[in-house]
Each structure stands twice: as structure tokens, then as C-alpha cells.
Amino acid sequence: MIKNYLRITWRNMMKNKLFIFINVLGLSVGIASCIVAYFNWEFDAKFDTHHAHYNNIYRVSSIREFDGRTTLYGFAPTPMGPVIRANVPDADKVVRFSPVSSNVKREDDLFRIDIGHTDEGFFDIFTFEFINGQPAALKEKSKILLSDEMAIKLFGTTDVVGKQLTQMIGTNTREIEIGAVFKKQPSNSSFMNDAFMHYDNYFDLLPNVKEDDWKSRNTVFVLVNDPSRVNAIVKQIQVYKENNNKVREDFQIREFVLDPFAGMAQRDSANDTWSQTREGNPTAAVIAPGIMAIMVLLIACFNMTNTAIAISSRRLKEIGLRKVMGSMRSQLIIQFIGEMVFICFIALVIGLVLGEVLLASWNALWTEMKLTSHYIDDPGFLIFIISMLVFTALLAGSYPAFYISGFEPVSILKGKLKFGGTNYFTRTLLALQYTISLIGIISAFAFYQNSIYQRDFDIGVDQNGIITAYVSNQGEFETYRNALSQNKDIISIAGSKHSIWSSWYNDPVKHESKQLEVDIIEVGDDYLKTMGMELTEGRDFRKDSETDRKESIIISQKFAEELGWTQSVGKEVIWMDTVKFYVIGVVKNVYTNGLWREMQPLMIRYTTPDQYTHVIVNAPALKITDVNKFMESEWKKIFPNQLYNGWYLNSGMAEAVQVNTNIVKMFVFLGLVALVLSATGLFTLVSLNIIKRMKEIGVRKVLGASIGNITRIINTEFAIILLVSSILGSVASYYMVDLLMDSIWDYYQSTTSVTFAFSVFLMFLISGIAIGYKVFTAASMNPVNTLRNE
Template identity: 35%
Template sequence: MFKNFFKVTIRSLLKSKLFVFINIVGLGLALACCIVAFLNYEFATTFDKQHANYDELYQVSVRIDQNGSQVPFGIVPMPLGTVIKSEIPSIERASRFERAGVTIKRDNNVFNRTMAFVDQDFMAMFTFPVLYGNAESYHELSTVLISDRTAISLFGKKNAVGETIELVLTGKPNILLTVGAVFEEPGLKSTLQFQLIADFENFYRNFNIKKDDWSQFTDGLFIQSKDPSIVETAPALLQKYAAVQAEVKKDLPASGFWVQTMDELAFNSRDLNGTNLGNETLHPAHILVPNIMAVLILLLACFNFTNTAIAMSNRRLKEIGIRKTVGGSRAQLVVQFLGENLVLCFLALLLGLLFSLWLVPKYSDMWPNMDVFLSLRNNPSMIVFLISSLVLTAVLAGGYPAIFVSRFRPVAILRGNLKVGSSSILSKILLGFQMLISVMALVFGFAFVQNSNFQEGLDLGYNREGILMVPLNNSSEAERFRAVVQTNPLIEGAALTNGHVGWSSYRRAVKTEDNEGEVTILDIGLNYMETLGFKVLEGRSFTAENQEVDKQNGVVINQKMASRFGWEEPIGQQITMNDSIRLTVVGMVKDFYTFGLWAPIEPMILKLKDDKDLSMLIAKVDPKQAGATMDYLESTWSEVIKDRPARVYSHEINVLGEARDVNKNIVTMFLFLAVIAVVLSAIGLFTLVSINIQSRTKEIGIRKVLGASIARITTLINRPFLIIVGIASVLGGAVSVYFAGILMGSIWTYHVTPGLTSALIPILTIQLIALLSISGKVIKMAKRNPVESLRYE
């Protein structure tokens, strides 16, 4: 029986090689996109799950009182980590996590790396596999754990246990540390990112931090407990420490504590103030967009398959009639056709896996914060997904055609008065959905291209191009470095600063006599505003003549700040910060986008800092010479600062680069979706028209004999399809414009508003493509000799 089924299947597929090929390629592309979407989703939802104690791990964080609002932060007062286990009996383990950039040396090799200062329970709580040595050896203050990649960089081998590295400290003698163990460096699916591990005691010692200083914060405090109710009970038990912290940290007073699971941490990290754990999972839009792509393309391919299968059933009507006449049941026919569909979908799945070998790495390379790869051996969930996709696709694409063709009565079939073609209501509905999806894909792609152009050309309120940043360890280094480089003709302007737009700022509560609110503060030096190109609208900038006065109480504000406090004449207005510091507005600048286009423009204060607090050089250069200037700054660094590798950054790349990459990659994805959708729809439309022409060959011949023109015949055949395309275009355009705006709003605060233009060009494009894809076949048939058409069987 199976042998006969297999023969019938192969014979059926070979009879329609072109249409089978089209369906296999279409389904293969769709399944490849589904595989990418699954890997993308799996990457996001399995964040941090490599830890054996994942379900028992929690992060304790602080809430800060800001003008009466209890704002959640990711940080926590540093001394809390030393008392938390004694306060909450259900806690089995606890560890603080402080992440700091350090410079390490091995002979003449100098590297910047990230060191995690942790408590003694850390390696027992988290799973960071140790490859060599003793995982607990870091409890010795002269011992450090290093990652396998760091070991290779320093020593040229992974097993570096017993080797010595040098920790470079500013203003202090360097410290020699012995490698106690080598661990596997955390991958991109880990919230905690670091390359070295040291005992928390070393943090106190190296950075002169007092252990009982409640004004100091640490990046994270993690606990392990088998009691899930600790999320609700722990904050109440720790509440008394909020008052202790608030007493000594009046500018950031704690109002309480809160606890979150590791699952929540992965998604919340990007939205929490003060978070410095190293990584977070994908943005919700980054998870949603590939899923939308995969579903749309799979639906397109399935609709294509269904329409083709229904239209092609004419060729198998006699087979169905004979099989029913000799005793074949409808169930057997359904199984036969579903089996054929399953074979075809299996071939499509194999082709989809081949496509994925190219598509998955290309997709992974688009995003620096993720690393996905196709592996069946080590990913059983992937196998389950593929099997489920195979069955679902076979049923979705071929279920209805199998039931549809098996229901015909053998008498009607064998009499020859039964015809099934592309003119059925279902075929028209499916074709309409195909074209609607294609229009939506085109509109999404075009709208995001518009948005990319809009954001690239938007005035951010300062010079975004040709700005280089050089962070140094202290003001003396910064001043020395500036003195050397500012005479170079490549440097058009230079300034020292503490904060920088999109890089370093902080928030504080301020008030006036009748108003109060929270503002963002940027600590800067002289010439910073001129170097960045801020436009002063009223008053003045900071000047050397007024430097001493401005350092004490002068501030420059932005337009949003004046609007927030209702100042029509902002110059001379008085502000109080931290209940004691009185500030006077000396100037107002045009609004600028502090954090690019991700977040709304906020009230901003630019505050002049003392020279001893300025440790970053900002250089303005010709954008065309940015690369050469960076090379010059790096070479100069090695002459001025000999014990650390150079740190020279580009504002366009290191501050605005993420937004540009996100924009570019989203545009790429939607354009890819648009191309695939249009190609599949055009092929599907061509297939349906071809089959429709085959079923109407004699009709066309008769019409031509009776005098119908080629134009008349072409219009007659094209019109039903073009009407469907037109209706689908209007509906698809309206729906996609609406949802494109919603999707953009979930990613950016400032974006283009999709409108009529966003839909009109894609609609005209899909109409043209539809016309071209069917007209050639129709005109060729209309030109055919009617004698040949009347002989057609």
C-alpha cells in the first residue's frame, strides 16, 4: 500500500514540475524565515537560563524618591549586601556585583577589560563554567579569575592557572594578581558581562571605598532562595535600611526596595535607571518584527500552495472519479492528498534548512548584541519546532485542497461536466490575502525607509558629525593630553568635560519658588557648547571672564526647561538644587536630543564644573578626516599615557551608532520581506492566470474566431485579477500605514508619521508588478492561432 501511495505521489508531482518547483521554493523561503524567527525568539526568551539556579535567583534593587514618585533603579546601597542574609532567613546565598573597567598588563601587552567584584557566594549561585583551576580561589585577595578569551590574549593559551597579571591603578602602585582559575567567558545571552572576577574586598581596597558608606551604590545585589514569595516579603523586611540610606544620600534618597526574578531582569534592564550589569535581552520590537515577517511569508506561501492545488485539481478529476468508482473512500483520498502535501512540504523544509545555512548567519551578523546559529544536534526544541512546522504547513497549505477535491461525485467527474479552476470564491479570497500581505510588506518597507531618511537628516540640536571623545582617568591626564593634541591642524576645536550628550549625565530634583521637577544635568567645561555647536537662543554661554562666578551658581538651560517651569524670560531665573544649592540661569540653548531619538527631549541644565573635575576630551574635526584624526589621537595617547591602551571614540559610532544600526537593520528586514512577498505573490498570480488560461483555452479560441480583439481578450482575463489586486492594495495600504506608525512608536519617540505617500507608491508598484506578471502570458495566449486553441484538450 505504501509503495502504491509513493508511486502515485511521485507521478503526481512530476506531472506539474513547474508548479511543484514554485511551491517548494516558496515554502522553503517561508520556512527559512520561520527558522530565523524561532532562533531570534529563543535567544530572547532563554536569556540567563544557563544558570543551574535560574529559578531561585533574584535581584534586590532600590526605589528612589524623586518628587514624590517612587522610581525603580537597578542599583542598591553597597552595605546592604553585607547584612541581607542575616535579615532574611530564607536567603541561602547572596552576592553583590560591581562592574568596573580596569587595565591589565602582561609584560608589554596592555588591555582594557571589565572586572566583576563579587562576594563569596557568587560562583555557587551563578553558572559560569570553570575550565581550569579552583572556582573559589578568588576569595584570596591576591588571586583573580580570568576568562578563557582573556587568557589567550594575555598568555596565548587557555590554561593560565598560576600565571601572574598586573592590575594598573591610577595614582597607586600596580598590583600583581595570580590567576586562580579560568572560566568560560559569558556569552551574549548573559545579563552579567565581565572578563575577570575578584573578591569584593578588592573593590574597597583598590578604589578607597568605605565598607559602611550607605551613600555608595553597587551595580547589583543578587540573592538565592527557594521561597518564591520572597519577591513580596523581602522589601518589607529591608524597609528600615531605606531610612538609613536616605539620611546620608539626600540627593538620591531611597524610599524602599523591590525584588525581581532573573526572567524579569533580562527585559527590565534597559528601562531601569543606574543599570550597569553589561547586557539585556532583545528589545520587544526586535522580537516582534521577525515573527511578523515569518508569519506573513508563511501565509503567502501557504495561500500560493492552496490556490495552486485547487486550480490544478482539474488535471486529477478523472483519477479521483476512477478511484472512487473502484471503491476508494473519501478518507483514503484525503490521506493520499495530505500525504502528497506532506512530501512536498518535507522537500520544502529541506530546502528551507539549506536557505537557513545562509540566512541565519547573515541575520546574526546584523545585530552585535546577539549570536544565533542553526544547530539540530544540541537544540531539541529546534527539532520539535521543525516537525511542528512541517505538519502545520502541510495541513495549512494542503488541508483544504485535499478535502475539496475528494468531495466530488464520480458520476459528475466521469461525465466531464465538472470543472474546477482559479475562478472559485476561495481562490479569489486567497489571492486577495496574498496581495494584501504583499502591499503591507511594501508599505512597511517604504515607511521605514522614509523614517530612516527622516532620522538621518534630523537636526539633533548639535554637531553629530566629526565629534571624537577621549575619556581619561583624571583631569591632569586630560589637560596634558589636550595640550599636546590641540595644536594639530586636524583638530578644529577641543574642550574638556565631565558629561557628554548621550554618554554621561545624571538627574536631580530642582525647584523654584512655585514649582519643582526633575531635570537632567550635564557637567561640562569651557568651550564644550561651542565645540558641540549648541545654539544659544538667549543670554550667553559659559565664558572665561565669568568662569569663577558660573562655577558657583551659573547654569545654561534648554527650551524644554524654560517651558517646564513656565518661564517666558528665563535669563536671571533662580533654581534650587538639593535644597541648598542656588543656581542662576545665564543662558538658554536650543533643544537638543540628549539620547538620540529613543527618548523624549527632557528639561536640561548645563552646569560648569571645576577644571579638576574634567576628565574627558571632546574634539571637533572635519568629518572627512575623522578616521585620520582618530589614528593621530591613538598614536599620541601611546606617547602621553604609556601604561594603558588608547580609548578614542566617535560620537557618530559609539553614541548614535546603535540607533543607526537598528534603523538600518529594520529597513533591511522589511525590504527583504517586501521582496519575498512580492515575488511570491507575483508567482502565485502568474500561476493562477496560467491555470485559468489553460481551463479557458477553447473559450479564448471561440472568442477570437467570433472577432474578439487581443485587447478585448486580455482585458477580459486580466480584469478579475486586477480588481482583486486593487481592493487588496487599498485595504493593505490602510492597515499597514496604521500599524507601521504603532511599530515605529514602540521603538522611537521621534519618527516619521506614515501617511498617504507611504502607501501610494507601494500600491502603484504592486499594481504595476501584477500587470506585468500576468499580461505577458495573457497576450501570448490571445495571439495564439484559434485553430490550435480549439484543438486543445
């Protein structure tokens, strides 16, 4: 019997090769999209789960209340690690963690390495695979533990234990020995560092930070083998918040908490937690691909349902004869469902191959996230694939199977049964197909428009003409500045301690009874001019003015708005309860967080050259690349033992541009696939409708109906379907796009009416092209042939 079922299935597929091919291809694309979405979800769901003690690790985090708002910070004062280790016996292991980039030299080549500074128990808490050497090498301050990727980059091999590197510490150097090589963590790990060193090296790189300094911050992890002791540990560490609050009036901690390592990366991403470890993917980046994949799969299934109905209309005599010969309805249902399972299985096999192609394309979009396929060794994936096969077959094949198998054989064999055309079910499926298609099209255009909007967004500075480089002290700044002054293309050069999108700190300030938390930067002469910041009120700092250094500030418009000022110059602001500042100027709003987070009020202080750590260069946007090359060449002459660290200010917006571009590509893919499948479904239904109404068309032509009149009659119901889809798709897109953009950025452009209008027009145009020839041919047909055949 099974052999007979397979033979019938294959014959029917061969009779309808074109329709089957189109639908198998559509299902394959839908299945491949779901495979990518599954691995994308798995990447986030399994973040850090490879660590053996995953469920017993906690991060010491700080909770701060300010102005009625509670915020969790993923760090603690620097002394917390040693204090907990010495005084809290319930904590089985305690390690500190602070990542800092450093330059190392191998022979004459310089490299920048991201070094995680930590304590010797780090590899007892977190799981790393060592290729050469032992984790015990972390105990020695003079040794460095490299990732396999960095070892190969430096030496071309992982067999490097015992070899030497020269580390640059400011203007000084020291020799360090490679103590071990570990396999670099997967990209869904909180620790993507190139190397690790003993924590004491951190104080050498940052001499201003002391081990007993409660003002500074780092990350502290605690291993607690007995989870029932967590609450006791939390109570014991509360006493140390007073150590912080005595020296940080600007950062009063309400309490310390033990934040579970399990799910930490996802929570940090969702809550914009300040942390020193890698965050998980944004929620939108996890959910959106899944929704898109389901949409593509649903369209393919709906298309397959309509095609199955169309194909079944040609098999009425077969069904009638089989029923007369004794076939039960259940057998016919099994036959039709079995055929659909077979077709879906073929689509699944092709989908697995396409999935690899889509995975490669996905990894090319997101450089920091590498998805890897693993089919056989993952029971979860096998369950997912089997479930998707069953779901797809039942969704696409159930209606035709149960509907057609219920026909009476007498009606079929007497020719009384007229099956074909459209009904409410097929019309609904087509409307849903086009609704999903329109969502994809509108979303693609909306994100494209948003990319242009954000690219041209006024962030308050000349982002396209600025290059920033870092120096260690005043001497380095002046030497480098003098060398750069030779270039006539450079408009201006400034120095600063902090800078926009580079470094700043956040503190509360007061004015009368009002309190406000603001971003603070300290800058030198000509900073506003060089950065292209526009004064809207007052003046700039006066060069070498001691008064300006001690008591003058420049604020942003947001600062003034938050305090309700219409005239700001001369207003008094109190910082750290005792320091008085007076406003001398107001600049246009500056978006220190880019477009990702809400703009914060900005306070600018004047600093002296001995505090400079930044070199800011302004040049014409068209010549900025040449200026950067010049800066790099001069840097190599002046600082041969340091890698050039200059960067374009507009690179701070590059991530927003990349996200927009990638989402546009994803929605273009969704829109094109959905539109092609929907157009195919429309073509199928139009063809069925014409076949059903051939006699009516012939009679109308005999009675004098024009081609245009007949075309209108055939297309009216489909035009109504497209109109309904336009409304549903536009409404759904409006809310979905706004929700998605709002989850990514605080500043974006909502979908415009032009986007809706153009997308709907495009949908109608492609649909018209898809069915135009078929409708015109039917309307132009000689009625004699039609009526004679009837």
C-alpha cells in the first residue's frame, strides 16, 4: 500500500512540475529562514552556558537611587574583591576583572591586545580550554596567557609558551613571558579578551588607580557553591556601601547585590546596564528574525495550500473512482497528507542546504556574532526540525485533504460537482500572504529612510570632519600638535581631558532646590571651535583664564531646559555640594550617547594642558582620509613604540548605519520572497477562477462585452483582496516598525506616508504584472472555442 501511495504521489508531482517546483522552493526558503532564526535564538539562549559553574557564579553589582530612579550598575568599588575574599567565608572564590587594551611588540611589529586583568582563581570559576601551558601561569605577574587566535596572529602558531613579548606601558616597556595558550571563547561569551594577566598589572597600566581606592570601579565575580548562602553573603557585604558613600557623594549606593551570572548578558543588554563584559543581543535582534522567518514560512504554506487545492481540482475523477472502489475517507486523507509530507520533506532537505547559505550571509552582516550550524549533535535542533516538518505538512495539507476527501462520488462521476475558482478560505489565505508581503516591503523602505535620517542627524558636532587620537600627557600632546600643524588641510587642533563619544563622567549638580544628573567633559582651548559645537548663548572659555578654570562652565540646551531656564548665562550651579560654577555659555544639544540612548544634559569645564589626553583635529570632510593618513605617518615618527590610535568621530555613528543597513537587507529579503510567493499564489487563483468562468466569459463576449469589461470582472475580487491587504499590512507595519525601531534607538524616523504609498503601489504593480498576461489572454479568447468545448 505504501508503495502504491508513493507511486501516486510521484505521478501527481510530475503532472504539476512547475507548481510543485515553485512551492518546494518557497517552502525551502521558509525552512532555511527558520533554521537561521533558530540558531540566532540559540546563540542568545546559550550565552555563557558553556561555563561549568554557570549557575553558581554571581556578579557583585551596585544599586543606586537618584532623583526617584533606581539603576543597577554591573560593577563595584575596586577594593570589594579583596574585602569579600578576606571577610566573607561563604564566598568560595572571589575574582576581580578589568579589561584594558595594551600595545605589545614582537620584534619590530606592534599589536594591540585586549587584556583581561583578573585574579588567579579566574580559571577555577570560568571554563576555558587550554591548548598549551597551564592556567596556573596567571599567578605570575610577568606572564601573559594568550588566546589561540592572538598567538597565531603574533607567531603563526599556538606553540608559543615560554616566548617573550614586549609590553608598552606609556613611554616605558617591560618584557613579559607567554605562560599559556587558551582556546578563544565562543562569540556568545561574556569574555572575548585576547589575553589575560594577573590583576596587579592593571595598576601598572593605570597608575592613578589604587587597590584601596573606593572611588574607582571594577567587576567582581563570586563563586557560591551553596546557593542557600547567597542571601547571607548579600547581608554581609552591605556594610561596605558606607566606604563608597563617604568618598563618592556623587555616586551614593543604596545596596550591593549578587547578580546571577546566568542570564546576566541578556539582562545587561535589555536594561542598558553599565558593565565591563560582553552583552547579549538586544531583544529585538533575537525576536525579529524569528518573526520574519515565521512570516516567510506561513506565506509558503498558504501558497502550498492554494496550490494543493488547485491540483486536487484535476483529480476529482480519481477521488470518485477510489471511493466507488471502496476507499475510505481516512485513506484519502492519509494519501493527501502523505503527499504533502513527502513534498515538505524534499523542501526540508533543500532548506538545510539553503540554511548554510543564509547562515554565511547572516554572519557576514554581523561581524561580532558568528552562528554555527550543528544538526546531528543537538537534540533540540532535531526536535525543532521534525516539529517544523510536521507543522508545515499539516498547515499546508490539512484543508485540501479534509475538504476534498468529503466529496460525494456520485456528484463527481455525474459531473455535477464544479470545483475550482476561489472561496472565502483561499481569499483569506491570499490576503494574509499579501499582508505579510507588504509588511516586509514597508519595513525595508522605512529602515532605509531611517538610515538616511540618522546619517544626516545633527548630533551637535561636526562628526564628518573630526579625528580623535589619544596621548598620555602634555608633552606628547604638544609634540604631536606641532607636527600636525604643518598640514595646511587641518583647520584647527584642540586638546582635552575628555571628549564627545570618547570619555566623560556623570555626576549630579544642583540649582536651588532642583537636582540634575549630567554628563561632564573637561576641555581645553578651541575645543568648541574644533568640534564644531555652536554657541547659542554666551561665550567660549578664555585662553589661560584661571577664573574660567575654577568657576566657569558651558552647558547644553538640554541642561537649561531640564532646569527651566530661558536665560542661562550667570546662573549658579553647585557640584559635589560645595563647588560653585557659573554658566558663561550654552551650546546646541550634543548627543553624547549617539542615537541609542536618551540624550543627557551636558556640562563642559575648562581644563589646563597638563590634563590633556586627547588630540582633536578638524579638517574638511572631503580631505579627512588624507589627513588621517598624515596623522598616522607623523605618529609613527614621533611614537614608534605605540600603535596609532586615531579614529573618525563619525565612526560612532557607524554602528547605527550598520544596523539600519543590515535590517534593510533582512526586510528586503522578506519582502521579495513574500511578494514572489504571493504573486505566484495570485496567479494560481486567477488561473483557477478563469477556468471556472470560461463559459461565462465566452457568453459575455458573444453579447458584446469588451476586453476591458471582462478584465474588470475577473480582477474585481482580487483587487478587493489587495486593497484589504494594503490596509492590514499598512496598519501592522506602522506598529511593528515603530516598536522595533523604538527597541533599538531613542532617536529615529517613524514610517512616513510616502513609504506606505510607494509600497502599496509596488505591490499592486508586481501583482498586475504577475496576472496581466493570463487575464488578457482569457479576455481575448475566441468565444467560439470556449462554447464549443463546453
